[in-house]
Amino acid sequence: MIEGPHLKQAVRRLLGPAEPEVGCDACFEELDRYVELELAGEDADAAVPGLRAHLDGCPACREEHDSLHAFVAGDQQR
Amino acid sequence: MSALDTATVGIVEPVVPLIAPTKPQRSALDAESQEWLRSLRLEDTREEAIARLHALLLRAARFEVARRRPALPHLRGNDLDDIATEAADDALMSVLRRLDDFRGASRFTTWVYKFALLEASSKLRKRAWQGREVPLEPEGWGTFSSTSLEPDAELEQSELLITLQNAIAEVLTPHQRSVLVALALNGVPIDVLAERLNTNRGALYKTLHDARRKLRKHLDERGLALDNWLEER
Numbered sequence: 001m002i003e004g005p006h007l008k009q010a011v012r013r014l015l016g017p018a019e020p021e022v023g024c025d026a027c028f029e030e031l032d033r034y035v036e037l038e039l040a041g042e043d044a045d046a047a048v049p050g051l052r053a054h055l056d057g058c059p060a061c062r063e064e065h066d067s068l069h070a071f072v073a074g075d076q077q078r
Numbered sequence: 079m080s081a082l083d084t085a086t087v088g089i090v091e092p093v094v095p096l097i098a099p100t101k102p103q104r105s106a107l108d109a110e111s112q113e114w115l116r117s118l119r120l121e122d123t124r125e126e127a128i129a130r131l132h133a134l135l136l137r138a139a140r141f142e143v144a145r146r147r148p149a150l151p152h153l154r155g156n157d158l159d160d161i162a163t164e165a166a167d168d169a170l171m172s173v174l175r176r177l178d179d180f181r182g183a184s185r186f187t188t189w190v191y192k193f194a195l196l197e198a199s200s201k202l203r204k205r206a207w208q209g210r211e212v213p214l215e216p217e218g219w220g221t222f223s224s225t226s227l228e229p230d231a232e233l234e235q236s237e238l239l240i241t242l243q244n245a246i247a248e249v250l251t252p253h254q255r256s257v258l259v260a261l262a263l264n265g266v267p268i269d270v271l272a273e274r275l276n277t278n279r280g281a282l283y284k285t286l287h288d289a290r291r292k293l294r295k296h297l298d299e300r301g302l303a304l305d306n307w308l309e310e311r
Contacts, residue, residue, distance in 0.1 A: 007235075008308060013262040014242065015297075016290035018305050023096045023287070024268070025280040031192050032184035050096070057290075058283060060203070060268045067195045071141050072188050 021053035027061045035068045039076065096287055111186035118177060132170050134187065135194040139165035142198035150206060161205065165197035172197075203267040212274050213264045214256040238302050245296040254289035261286055 022030070030048045037044035045052045055062045107115070117127035139162040147158060172193045180189055246255060260266040261282070268286075272279050297304060 007239075010263070011239075011242065011304065012308055014246075014258065014290070015294055015304065015308070016262075016287065018294070021096050021287070023280050024283045026096075028192065028196065030183075032188040036184045036188055054096075057287075058268065060199070060279070064192070064196055064199055067142050067145060067199060068188070068192050070145075071138055071191055071195065074141075075187070075191075 016057040017053040019053040020050050021057055022048075022050040023054070024058060024061055027051055027054050027058070028064075031061075031065060031068060035065065035072055038069060039073055096284065107182040108185060111180075111182060114186040115177070115180070118174070128170070128174070131173065131190065132166055135169045135173070135190060136162060136166035138191045138194035139163070139169065139198040142195050143202065146199070146202050150202065153205065157205075161201050162198060165201055166194055169193035169197045200269045204270055204273060207267065207270040212260060212266050212271060214260050235307075238297070238304065241297060241300055241302055242293065245293050249292050249296050250289050254285055254292070257282055257285045258289040258293075262290075 030051055034044045034048045034051050037047050055065050114127070114131075117123040118131065140159075142165070143158045143162045147153075150158070153161075169190070173190050180186060183189075246258065250258065257271070260271050261268055268279050268282055272282050275282070294304075
């Protein structure tokens with residue numbers, strides 16, 4: 001049974017982001033630039049419009065973003 | 079062919095961008111990135127540079143495997159290391175094939191890492207679903223419930239859920255419905271579904287996006303604005 005907060009999560013997954021978004025291929029093309037801007041504390045969302053919305057709508061791209069972010073952050077501290 | 083295509087199997091549909099991506103100016107390359115490109119292109123240094131590149135890619139692939147290991151208890155250490163090595167090998171091929179595409183929008187190492195992480199995560203998602211049936215039909219349509227809500231909200235949201243379920247059944251094409259249900263309701267990873275349907279990730283996401291737009295339009299036309307409700311945690 002899907003209830004309460006899980007219900008909202010399920011509806012969010014069904015409806016996806018409200019904002020315009022890029023597709024998976026454009027996300028992959030821009031991911032390295034986006035992550036470096038994030039790690040530099042710059043406005044990555046302004047520099048790459050539509051990528052944040054895509055990450056909200058695509059779990060696979062979100063996982064790859066989170067991995068690259070974590071790996072590059074760790075690499076910078078080595 | 080994009081790296082996303084090579085991480086799936088076959089390409090049968092065109093990939094249409096949802097909105098046009100921005101194209102940054104070509105950046106001046108940092109010294110380390112220049113050195114990587116130079117040594118990968120010069121015959122005298124190429125072999126040694128490829129070996130160094132493979133080591134970098136393998137480190138990134140192993141990082142991804144280690145991150146996901148808790149979710150893959152049935153895989154043994156040897157299996158996981160094989161997956162990391164395969165991911166690094168495939169990423170190396172993609173990077174060498176696409177070397178001229180590197181625009182210097184990031185450091186060269188960040189650019190190559192994303193190929194290794196994509197290959198590793200895609201292989202791990204596929205391995206996790208190996209031998210499992212991919213459900214394309216709703217696994218529990220009647221399972222949406224608003225019983226934990228306040229009475230007024232419950233009535234409003236019951237209407238919303240009925241409208242949403244009807245829209246999925248009536249407004250979408252059969253292909254859009256299958257893709258939406260598999261990806262958004264049943265939690266099938268997009269690259270797993272792409273492999274089973276012999277298509278690619280970009281084309282599937284376009285189908286998902288179109289289905290979502292249709293559902294939103296249908297709800298909007300019936301005065302069911304959802305975004306405020308969805309933003310409340």
